[in-house]
Amino acid sequence: MKKQPIDSSRLSLDEFCFCSKSVKITAKKSGKFRDLIDAFRTVYWFHSLRIGMNANTTYQLEQTLEPDAFCVDADGGSYRRNKWGAYRLGKHTPTQKLIISVNERCEGAQSEFEHVLWDALRISNSAAQNADAWIRRIDPDIQSILWSKDKKISGNRARNRQLGALHLQVIERRASLDALACLTILLREAHELGRMEQSFNIAKSLCRVLVMIGDVLNGHGISHPLYEYYEEVILPLASWQEKRFGFQGIHFMTLVGQLYHRLYHLKNVDLHRLSEQEKGLYKLKILNGEYGWDYMYLLNPIEISTKKVIDLDSKEDREQHFIDKRRQWALENILTNGGGHSLPPM
Numbered sequence: 170m171k172k173q174p175i176d177s178s179r180l181s182l183d184e185f186c187f188c189s190k191s192v193k194i195t196a197k198k199s200g201k202f203r204d205l206i207d208a209f210r211t212v213y214w215f216h217s218l219r220i221g222m223n224a225n226t227t228y229q230l231e232q233t234l235e236p237d238a239f240c241v242d243a244d245g246g247s248y249r250r251n252k253w254g255a256y257r258l259g260k261h262t263p264t265q266k267l268i269i270s271v272n273e274r275c276e277g278a279q280s281e282f283e284h285v286l287w288d289a290l291r292i293s294n295s296a297a298q299n300a301d302a303w304i305r306r307i308d309p310d311i312q313s314i315l316w317s318k319d320k321k322i323s324g325n326r327a328r329n330r331q332l333g334a335l336h337l338q339v340i341e342r343r344a345s346l347d348a349l350a351c352l353t354i355l356l357r358e359a360h361e362l363g364r365m366e367q368s369f370n371i372a373k374s375l376c377r378v379l380v381m382i383g384d385v386l387n388g389h390g391i392s393h394p395l396y397e398y399y400e401e402v403i404l405p406l407a408s409w410q411e412k413r414f415g416f417q418g419i420h421f422m423t424l425v426g427q428l429y430h431r432l433y434h435l436k437n438v439d440l441h442r443l444s445e446q447e448k449g450l451y452k453l454k455i456l457n458g459e460y461g462w463d464y465m466y467l468l469n470p471i472e473i474s475t476k477k478v479i480d481l482d483s484k485e486d487r488e489q490h491f492i493d494k495r496r497q498w499a500l501e502n503i504l505t506n507g508g509g510h511s512l513p514p515m
Contacts (some may be wrong), residue, residue, distance in 0.1 A: 171303065172245075173258060174227065174254075175258065176390075177212055177258060177259070177380075177390040177391065177394070178388075178389075178390045178392040178393060178394075178422075179392075179393055179422060180393060180394050181394065181397060182393075182394045182398055182401065184204060184394070184395035185205075185208070185259070185391075186208075186394075186411055187209035188258045188259070188380060189203065189205070189211075189212070189258055189259035189260055190203050190260055191203040191205040191207070191259065192204075192205060193205050193398070193401070193402065196348045197212075199255050203260075204291075204513040205398070206287050206290050206291050207259070207287075208258075208259030208260075209259065209261050209290070209391050209394075209395060209398075210281075210282055210284070210287045210343050211256055211259045211261070211262050211263065212256075212257065212258070212283075212389070212391050213280040213281060213389045213390065213391055214256070214263070214268075214278060214281055215230075215253070215256045216299075216388060216390045217275070217277075217278050217281045217389060218234065218275050218278055219231060219321060219391075220388065220389075221275040221277075221278065222234070222274075222275060227253045227254050227257055228253075228353055230253060230275055230304070231251075232254075232427065233250075233252040233274070234271050234275070235270075235271075236251070236276055237266065243332075245387040249399075257390070259397065263282075268282055268344060272472055273509075274369065278398065282347060282349065283370060285303050285306040285350050285354075286346055286347075286349060286350035286353065288303060289350055289353045289357065289404070289440065290302055290353065290386065290398070290402075290448060294405065295432070295512065296357035296358045296360075296361055297358050297361040297362055298356040300328075300354050300355075300358040300431055301328060302408075303350075303354050304328070304351065306346070307350055307351050308343070308347040308348075308349040310353050311340060311343055311347050312317070314339050315328050315329055315332070315336075315342060315351070316328055316329065316335055323497065328394050332355065332363060334368070334370070336447075337352075337370065337371065337373075337374040338374075338430075340374060340378075341374050341377055341378055341381075341453060342446075342450060342453060343446065344378045344381040344382050344449045344452065344453075344474060345382060345385075345449075345450070346382065346385070348382075349375070349379065349382060350376040352371055352374055352375040352378060353403060354377065355370055355371050356368050356371040356375060356403065356406065356407050357403070357406060357486060358419035359371060359407075359437075360406040360407060364374075365407075365408070365409040366409050368406065368407040368409070369407050369408070369409035369410075369412070369413070369414070372404055372407035372413065372414040373405065373414045373470055373491075375404075375414075376414050376415065376469075376470035377456055377470065379399065379421075379457070380395060380416075380424050380427070380428055381449060381452045381453070381456070382426065383396075383421070383422075383424065383425030383429075384428075386427060387422075387425060388478050392421070392425060393420075393421055393422050394422040396416075397421075400415055400416075405475075406482060408475045410450055411474060411476050412472045412473065412474060412475060413472070413473055413475055414470040414472060414473070415469070415470055415471070415473045416470055416471070417471065417473050417493075418493050418496060418497070419467070419496060419500060423500070424467065424468055426501075427464070427467060427468065427503060428452060428455060428464075428468055429455075430461060431455050431461075431508070432448065432452060435451060435460065438451065446467050448503065452504040455468065456468050456469055461503075461508045462499070462513045463500075463503050463508045463513070464499070464500070464503065465498035465499075465501045466495050466496055466498075466499040466510055466513060467496055467499035467500055470494075471492050471496065473490070474489055474490075498513065499513070
């Protein structure tokens, strides 16, 4: 029986680290380890090429993009270096020479490998020091949301540091890898500058964008392990008043699957005729409750207590317990009734 390749998108973070022989680099864990972020970007790059070249197998992709990897030994026997299977799992990072060479065949792949998100995810990189430079590398359409429109400022435009709910909503409407990178940068910067309420609010939008681009991350092999990296490393930075945002209690791939399923079963909507941005607007409508309370309660992040001891006698913790139960109701209602009709428990 032919061995099927591992679906890295459904691995836990620990499983992904094991398969890619990488570790999470933190302030307490440094040294000569393979960096997890290098593994993420290598897997993402590999699948960008697979999708762009419409390749059915790793062998086919390697044969097309690196024919020199297929060699003949001194005895006339053929062999291949077989590096691409390692790229698929993130075990090895491609050389700059290969990245540039491959980009000539699949334009845009290099920019995805060098995307600013990968820099922003490395905790060892200071967001407060690098934020402006990083933001200049994201989609200009998203950049425009962040720069001040004050006409009194001459020369280089200053960045708007007072982002409110409307700014975050506009970024959400542009859900993409660039939007995720933008929110990651802003969250980390706010944390480092001690603006904890701001980082907390940014985290909610970041979680929503994570769900909205979950199908893209899934196709690029990193959906669930990247989500767990956010849960373990990034989102805890945005704790405020003993709470933080997250998706506790329901598997992230379940959320992605339910959003994807609802999107492709909207009445009188032909998604094949829509742009990615237009699809994103429909995803937002689903998250905002326009297609059912159950989808809204299921797909939106919840406030999670960061207290070490939970006291169900306290009003706050009873509310947390009720939120968890309501989300379970939402999932059960969607699975049994198709969703969108029943009122939530009060």
